[in-house]
Amino acid sequence: MLSAKARLVRLDKALSSTTPLRVSKPSKDPAICSNCQAVWHKGKWSLDPSTRREVRRWGSPITVACPACRSAQEGNPNGILYLTGSFLAQNRAEILNLLRNAARAAAAKNPLERIIRIKADSRHPLVVETTSEKLARRLGRAINKACGGALDIRFSHEDKLVRVYWRRDAAGSLT
Numbered sequence: 001m002l003s004a005k006a007r008l009v010r011l012d013k014a015l016s017s018t019t020p021l022r023v024s025k026p027s028k029d030p031a032i033c034s035n036c037q038a039v040w041h042k043g044k045w046s047l048d049p050s051t052r053r054e055v056r057r058w059g060s061p062i063t064v065a066c067p068a069c070r071s072a073q074e075g076n077p078n079g080i081l082y083l084t085g086s087f088l089a090q091n092r093a094e095i096l097n098l099l100r101n102a103a104r105a106a107a108a109k110n111p112l113e114r115i116i117r118i119k120a121d122s123r124h125p126l127v128v129e130t131t132s133e134k135l136a137r138r139l140g141r142a143i144n145k146a147c148g149g150a151l152d153i154r155f156s157h158e159d160k161l162v163r164v165y166w167r168r169d170a171a172g173s174l175t
Contacts, residue, residue: 033066047111077129079136087168102142133162140164
């Protein structure tokens with residue numbers, strides 16, 4: 001029988017069980033991602049080539065899809081960054097370069113933090129979907145620090161998803 005406390009758990013406030021990054025452990029150690037070649041070894045994911053060589057030399061790793069690649073394949077982002085404003089239109093190439101550099105630095109620390117896709121929709125000229133909510137916040141803060149503007153971070157109450165909105169209308173260039 002369930003205790004009184006266990007019966008009072010609100011299911012509408014629980015995290016979604018379909019969040020792809022929550023299940024990040026393969027069934028066997030070591031494992032290699034079939035898409036990005038990330039290695040699951042000693043309880044963590046790594047993109048280090050020396051770790052990959054060591055795992056292949058000493059064992060026969062199983063082939064899996066890492067949580068970041070699974071999220072990208074399913075089109076299920078955990079963070080979305082929306083960029084708007086006239087400043088973006090004038091400095092699009094520099095802002096894209098800044099986003100890619102910040103994502104590369106984040107992936108060096110945690111290989112599961114990646115940009116899934118960069119696209120445009122009807123209301124926002126630039127939309128960046130990420131595999132983690134932390135990366136979306138990091139990208140938004142990097143753009144805001146480098147370019148100024150207004151940054152708004154909104155967390156979802158039901159799923160593990162963050163939406164980051166950045167806007168700057170003032171004209172000017174980054175250089």
